[in-house]
Amino acid sequence: MLEIKQLHKSYAIGDSSLHVLKGIDLSVAQGEMVAIMGSSGSGKSTLLNIIGMLDEADGGDYILDEVPIKNLTEKKAAIYRNKFLGFIFQSFNLINYKNALENVALPLYYQGLKRKERQEKARFHLEKVGLLDWQTHLPSELSGGQKQRVAIARALASDPKLLLADEPTGALDTTTSYDIMAFLQQLNDEGKTILIVTHEEDIAAMCKRIVRLRDGIIMEDKKVTQVRAEAHV
């Protein structure tokens, strides 16, 4: 499903350049739930950005669902992001003047769906995260956990192949974090492929596989026995 070979990325800093990713090899199969761990500066966010097509690699191959991702125009990248990927961010990144339903419907708007269809689908996904009663509320009227649920509903709305979560529980307290993780596990059980960047061991332990990065290379890549989040809620 996701195939990465010898991925390199460096950033220019003044005259010198900083080599952030030094040849990453990673393959993720359908239905996996992978935690990408590492200290800050290890390159984990850069890796996620490249996977999310928000950034482009300098060298190496990246194949997503049998489509080679290379030399994308901005327009093409926008289409692929919309079709293949769902993003979940640490700070939720909801649009503050749109209510929950409108936020969830936004990726569908960029898919070119009709308004009626958009709202129907958005309602379906809001119901899935258990927030249908909150559909007309603005993000400022929701709690952190509810905001992240809306964000997850939005990420799911376009029915992506891959969910990318960048520190999804970073801004939440422990109980809420586990609540969100329980939900992500449930999605994974249903077959969604999920990639989570985190630096929290307990969150990583709730995935099925942990990839540890240090200084731009993969230090460790192991399958783990998943800790079910429900047990901690």
Add this chain to the structure above:
Amino acid sequence: MFDIGLWREIFQSINKNRTRSLLSGFTVTFAIMLFAVLFGMANGLNNTFSEAFVDDAANAIFIRSGTTTKAYKGMQAGRRIQFKNEDFQYIKTDYDDDIEFITSRIYKNVAASFRNEKNNYSLRAVHPDHQYLEKTQVYQGRYINQRDMDLKTKVAVIGKLVKEDLFLNVDPIGKYINLSGIPYKVIGVFSDEGGDNEERLLYMPLSTAQQIYGNNDYVDQINLTYKPELDFNQAIDFGLDLEKNLKERFTVAASDQRAVRVFNMAMQNKGITQMTSVLGILILVIGLGTLIAGIVGISNIMIFIVKERTKEIGIRKALGASPKSIISIIIIESVVITTIAGYFGLLLGVGILEWAEPVLKTYFIKDPAVSTSLVVSATITLIGAGILAGYVPAKKASKIKPIVALRDD
């Protein structure tokens, strides 16, 4: 491409940020309001000027005679100059290339009567061309023609008010009007934009008047219009040349101001046209200047808006917004704000003009209206201005990198 979703997005964004949108529109509102008021006032001034000359053709030259004030070539001062038919012929043949219409005029006062109604009127005996010179509008019957001139027929064309005074409800065409004892057949009724005095007149063929009043070939005045192709300078030269030759013809000193008087409308019109065109340019400059200031204002605020919405634009891009959709959202938002604000300004400006019209009238500003064509061109200008104002910020927005926008600081 009419995408209802796009419009929904834009109106939501404008509506949710009302203060910001209001503020950015304000400069444009003000600019258009100022422009409309200035434009209307200039229009009003123009109207006043053109109304002053609506009575007669704008390219007319009037030639009158008087008595000499200076001795010249052995002739004494105080000699009376009298134009005759031969002078009319002389001007007509010698200046044929420059003349559009030409007529002589004789003035008389007559006591007119029809049945029991009587009144005194001014009479003008003229050539057929006079109709065009004076912009006489014959709305019943016909005007004097060449045949009347040749046969010296006893016919009259009467003013609308003469008809109302004397004929009451009777159709005057074909009836005989008694002018100081002589019956004339009424052949036409006319109206004139020059007002009541011009409609309390009678016209008759010049040849008829010359035979009946004195049996001579005298004329009181010669009026002509020069060809419209002549520009102001050519027309002025033409008038000066005509004056010079006529003075020589009557052995009058070139500096004699009263013996032969040539009054050239071109002289007056030139000054007025120059003034109004300068005024127009001035207003255009002021208006455009204010509009540009408005555009810069909107552009500035849009750049600020883009900066403020960096994160939102980043999110949209991450969710699959193409650069094109980001550009159109910003530009259309700018166009919508500019157009609404501009129309509001136009409305305000027109309102001010309407309200101030009675006051302005005393300052020779008449009907300071803003025309439909101005509204249409203003719309086009406003849309253009909105696109212009939105372009730079939109480009900026489309270049926003989602990773930069979404970085958690």
